[in-house]
Amino acid sequence: MPIDQKIRELQERRKRILLGGGEKAIRKQKAMGKGTARERIMILLDEGSFSEYDMFVEHEARDFDMDKKSLPSDGVIIGTGTIEGAPIAIYAQDFTVAGGSLGLMHSRKITKIMDHALKMRIPLIGINDSGGARIQEGVNSLAGYGEIFFRNTLSSGVIPQISVILGPCAGGAVYSPALTDFVFVVQNISKMFITGPEVIKTVLGEEISMEDLGGARVHAEITGNAHFYAETEDECFAKIKELVSYIPWNNQRKAKNMEPAEPLDDCKIDNIVPSDPTLPYDVKDVIRSVTDKSEFFEIQRHWAKNMVIGFGRINGSTVGFVANQPLELAGVLDVDSSDKAARFIRYCDAFNIPIITFVDLPGYLPGVDQEHAGVIRHGAKVLYAYSEATVPKITVIIRKAYGGGYIAMGSRHLRADFVFAWPGAEIAVMGPEGAANIIFKKEIMASDDPEATRKAKVEEYKSKFANPYVAAAKGYVDAVIEPCETRRMLIHAIEVSDNKSVFLPQKKHGIPPF
Amino acid sequence: MEKKDKRLEKLNINYSEYTTRLSKKFKNRIPYKPSDKFRLLSFIPGTIIEIMVKEGDRVRKGDEVLVLEAMKMKNRIKSPLNGRVKQVDIKTNEVVPKGKLLIEFKPE
Numbered sequence: 001m002p003i004d005q006k007i008r009e010l011q012e013r014r015k016r017i018l019l020g021g022g023e024k025a026i027r028k029q030k031a032m033g034k035g036t037a038r039e040r041i042m043i044l045l046d047e048g049s050f051s052e053y054d055m056f057v058e059h060e061a062r063d064f065d066m067d068k069k070s071l072p073s074d075g076v077i078i079g080t081g082t083i084e085g086a087p088i089a090i091y092a093q094d095f096t097v098a099g100g101s102l103g104l105m106h107s108r109k110i111t112k113i114m115d116h117a118l119k120m121r122i123p124l125i126g127i128n129d130s131g132g133a134r135i136q137e138g139v140n141s142l143a144g145y146g147e148i149f150f151r152n153t154l155s156s157g158v159i160p161q162i163s164v165i166l167g168p169c170a171g172g173a174v175y176s177p178a179l180t181d182f183v184f185v186v187q188n189i190s191k192m193f194i195t196g197p198e199v200i201k202t203v204l205g206e207e208i209s210m211e212d213l214g215g216a217r218v219h220a221e222i223t224g225n226a227h228f229y230a231e232t233e234d235e236c237f238a239k240i241k242e243l244v245s246y247i248p249w250n251n252q253r254k255a256k257n258m259e260p261a262e263p264l265d266d267c268k269i270d271n272i273v274p275s276d277p278t279l280p281y282d283v284k285d286v287i288r289s290v291t292d293k294s295e296f297f298e299i300q301r302h303w304a305k306n307m308v309i310g311f312g313r314i315n316g317s318t319v320g321f322v323a324n325q326p327l328e329l330a331g332v333l334d335v336d337s338s339d340k341a342a343r344f345i346r347y348c349d350a351f352n353i354p355i356i357t358f359v360d361l362p363g364y365l366p367g368v369d370q371e372h373a374g375v376i377r378h379g380a381k382v383l384y385a386y387s388e389a390t391v392p393k394i395t396v397i398i399r400k401a402y403g404g405g406y407i408a409m410g411s412r413h414l415r416a417d418f419v420f421a422w423p424g425a426e427i428a429v430m431g432p433e434g435a436a437n438i439i440f441k442k443e444i445m446a447s448d449d450p451e452a453t454r455k456a457k458v459e460e461y462k463s464k465f466a467n468p469y470v471a472a473a474k475g476y477v478d479a480v481i482e483p484c485e486t487r488r489m490l491i492h493a494i495e496v497s498d499n500k501s502v503f504l505p506q507k508k509h510g511i512p513p514f
Numbered sequence: 515m516e517k518k519d520k521r522l523e524k525l526n527i528n529y530s531e532y533t534t535r536l537s538k539k540f541k542n543r544i545p546y547k548p549s550d551k552f553r554l555l556s557f558i559p560g561t562i563i564e565i566m567v568k569e570g571d572r573v574r575k576g577d578e579v580l581v582l583e584a585m586k587m588k589n590r591i592k593s594p595l596n597g598r599v600k601q602v603d604i605k606t607n608e609v610v611p612k613g614k615l616l617i618e619f620k621p622e
Contacts, residue, residue, distance in 0.1 A: 203585060204559040205609035222539075278532045280522065305537065329540060330525050330532035336539075362527040368546035402528075434528035 017055055017072045021096030029096050034166060034189055035233055037077045037094035040127055044237045045081035045088065052079040054109045061103060064136045071097050074105040075130075078113040080122075083244045086256075089117035092127035095167050100130035102173065103137040107144025114151040121250035123160040125240070128177060129167030145172050152179035157350040159250045162240060165190040165216075165226070166233060178225065181347060182243060182299070185216035185226040186236050192219055217302075224303040224336060242297055246311040246318045247351055254352050255318035264294040269483045273360075275424055277400045277431070277466075280327045283308055283358055286398065287321050290314065290487040296321070300340055306330070307337035309344040311353070315491045320348035323358035324409065326399075333405055334365040335378040342381035349389035354494055357410035360399040362431060379408065380513040386414040388510065392497030396486060397421040397468065397477065402430050412476045417500065418493040420486070421468035421477045428470075432462040551594050554617040556610045560584025565606055571599045572622065579617060582610070597621050 001009075018038065020026065026036055035043065041050055057074050059066065075097035080089050091110050093100035110126070117124040133141035155161055156179065163177035164184045168191045177183045177192070185192075193214035200206050200213070212218065220229035228243070230236035248255045269289035273281050288294040291312035298310035305328040310321055322341050324331035348355050364375060386393065386408070394417060395410040406427055412419045421427070429435060437444070440457040447453035464470075471477045481489055521535045564581040567573060573593040582589045600620040604610060 205561070206559060206611070278530055280532075280534050305535075326532075326534060328535050329537055330527060330534040332527065362530060362532060365540075366527060367543065369543045372546075430528050431530040433530045437529055 014055065020072055020094050021098070025096035032189065033232070034095070034129070036096060037092035037127065037129070040166065040233065040237075041077060041079070041081070041090055041092050043234065044125070044240060045083060045090070046085070049081035050079055050090075051081065052077060054078055054112065057105050057109055059103050059105045059137070061134075061137050061140075063138075066136050069098075071103075073097065074103065074109065075100050076102075076106045076109050078109045080113075080116070083241055086244055086249060087120070087122040088125055088244070089113050089120070089122055090125045090127070093130040093167070095129040095131075098134065100167065101132060101134035102130055102141050102144055103134035104140040104144055106134070107141065107147060110144075111147045111151055114148065114155065117159055118151070118155045121159055121252065123162065123244065123247070123249060124155065124180075125162045125164065126176065126180070127164045127166055128169040128173065129165075130173060131168060132171045132173055142172070145176070148176050149179060152176055156181075157251060160244075160247050160351065162243070164236065164240065165192055166236075167191070170194075170196055170214075182227045183219070183225060184228045184230065184236050184240060185219050186233055187216050187229070187231045189233070190216040190219070190226075192225065220300075220302040222303070224300060224340065226303075227299050229302060243311075246297060246313075247353070251350055251352065257316045258292070258313055260316040261292040261313075263289055263291060263487065269486060273398055273422075273424065273483070277360075277362075277424075277426060280330075282327050283323045283325045283331070283360065283398075286358055287312060287323060290490055292316065299344065304334075304336035304340045306332055306334065307340045309340060314356075314487070314494055317494060318353050319490075319494065320344060320353045320355050321358065322355060322410070324361040324405075326360050329365065331361045332363065332365040333361060333375075333379055333382065333408060334370055335373045335375050338375070338378040338382045342385040345382070345385035345389055349385070349391050352391060354392035354394065354497065355389060355410065356490060357393070357395040357416070359395060359397045359401045359406070359409040361402070361405040361409065362400055363403045363405045377513045379404070382408045383414065384510070384512045386410050386416075388504075388512075390500070390502045390504065392417050392494060392500050394418045394490060394493045394497075395420070396490075397425040397427060399424050399426065400431070401425065401427045403428075412478075415502075417497055418489075419477050420479050420481050420489055421472065422483055422486075423468065423480060425468035425471075425477075425480070426466040427468055427477070428465045432458045432466055435465070436461045552597075552600075552619045552621075553615055554579070554591070554594065554619070556582060556612055556614045556616055558582070558584040558589070559612045560589070560610065562604050562606055562608045562610060562616070563588065565602060565604065567593075567599045567602065567617070569599055569601055573597060573599060573619070580604070582616075591616070593619070595619060 059074050076093050078091040091113050161180035162182045163180045174192050191210050197208050219226035228239050272285045287296045296312045306325050308323040308325045410416045436457040444450050444454045468480045522533050523536050525532045525534050561583045563583045567579045575596050577593045578590050579593050580591050597619045600618040603615045
């Protein structure tokens with residue numbers, strides 16, 4: 001056979017495979033607002049950068065008439081490409097082929113690209129769109145999932161792992177995204193749950209729709225399983241690209257530096273925070289007033305809103321922000337906000353991203369539900385994460401820093417490298433009201449006018465302790481600064497911490513309060 | 515600007531009143547109620563497949579009073595105390611949610 005004929009044969013073979021599950025299945029996919037697996041990859045990656053591997057892989061299942069079925073590429077596309085020039089390994093399940101079900105060869109393709117990503121130390125992106133295990137392949141599909149989870153864990157903290165849920169992702173399959181760093185969901189398209197509505201109804205008699213059980217909104221707002229929520233696939237891909245621009249390729253590198261830029265003029269830092277510590281403001285305004293171009297890439301925006309986390313740039317370098325949000329639940333620490341902050345701190349630490357903490361919190365959320373939900377165990381994660389982190393840690397106390405919350409939020413005592421406080425900072429064991437009630441209990445009760453005495457004592461406490469100078473006098477705060485000096489101090493702190501090196505005792509790993 | 519925010523409410527933490535937004539989760543939290551040993555509640559959603567007692571029956575602590583099937587397990591529920599059955603609040607084959615009152619007891 002002449003070579004040109006062989007090339008034509010290859011082209012024909014490719015053409016057949018590129019049709020995936022066929023035109024009818026593709027039409028059905030599109031009708032749901034979904035792209036095909038290859039389309040999604042093309043939109044996400046730089047134009048012309050995608051190289052596909054294992055296109056000709058076929059399954060070997062024989063039972064249940066599977067030997068008569070051909071499943072192009074076995075329902076998953078793998079390959080490598082680039083996003084804004086950064087190398088990426090990627091896989092995308094193809095729902096048009098046997099519902100994207102995961103069989104032995106399907107899983108081998110995924111683990112092949114995962115191994116490749118780890119070996120080459122490049123980020124991995126997984127696009128999930130699958131009905132679940134290919135039941136005809138029995139325990140082979142379970143083995144496949146297990147091999148994927150193992151590699152997710154092995155790669156954790158070495159290369160960035162991003163999961164994109166663009167269809168169903170149910171049963172055991174959900175544990176791959178859950179083990180990765182960032183999970184993206186899209187309205188009406190993403191569905192994640194361990195047991196579906198049918199099973200729940202049969203076993204427990206509870207009726208619920210798929211959307212209400214494990215739709216995009218649920219995971220973005222209620223469970224915290226998702227980190228980014230988008231209304232369309234295109235919006236989701238744009239967000240992934242933005243995320244990739246903030247993070248390094250692997251844990252041996254630093255994120256790429258961008259051209260430094262000033263914050264926008266309209267972010268006037270001096271006028272954001274009310275002096276009365278009980279009044280709210282949006283801490284994101286404070287963050288935007290110190291970042292380059294006033295840009296802030298928020299993570300888990302809809303979940304545990306009393307804690308704000310995300311990336312920004314200071315003088316061109318990526319930094320991670322952790323901030324109490326006085327606008328939501330007064331910015332308290334609670335079960336969810338502790339989990340949110342702790343995991344992000346560990347992410348930044350693993351990938352050499354300095355952590356900037358903005359503190360303004362009244363303490364922990366009181367309540368039986370919180371105590372019984374294990375706020376001790378969850379709150380401890382924040383202490384653990386800050387203490388363990390060896391990246392540069394810079395803390396700015398904006399206003400209140402009371403009690404255990406003060407210690408937890410990146411304090412000097414957990415080895416923050418720099419602690420700055422604004423002049424309105426109140427660093428104390430608790431708020432003036434609570435403190436005065438305890439310290440002056442006898443005087444207040446013995447007084448002819450207890451209310452007047454109480455007020456006077458609150459004022460006395462306020463003037464003595466509700467300021468940054470008691471902590472500054474002990475060196476717990478390095479500098480009391482004007483709000484407008486914050487950006488300059490942050491830039492300097494990051495510059496001088498560039499070669500930070502600390503030595504921790506050798507251990508296999510710690511036992512964080514998971 | 516903040517003053518116009520209609521979502522702002524009050525939250526008291528350690529005797530200080532904070533003006534802030536409250537989350538749905540916080541507003542919907544279920545107030546704690548101490549458990550009442552005279553009220554037997556379902557510990558899991560499921561189906562009542564057998565009831566061994568009726569109103570007025572004398573029960574000893576540990577007597578089996580009903581069978582609640584859930585997750586393919588037939589859970590044989592025992593009386594938590596010595597006493598009498600004040601009221602049976604379920605029927606055989608009834609599907610019950612978690613925390614549903616099943617049987618009320620009274621002292622002998």
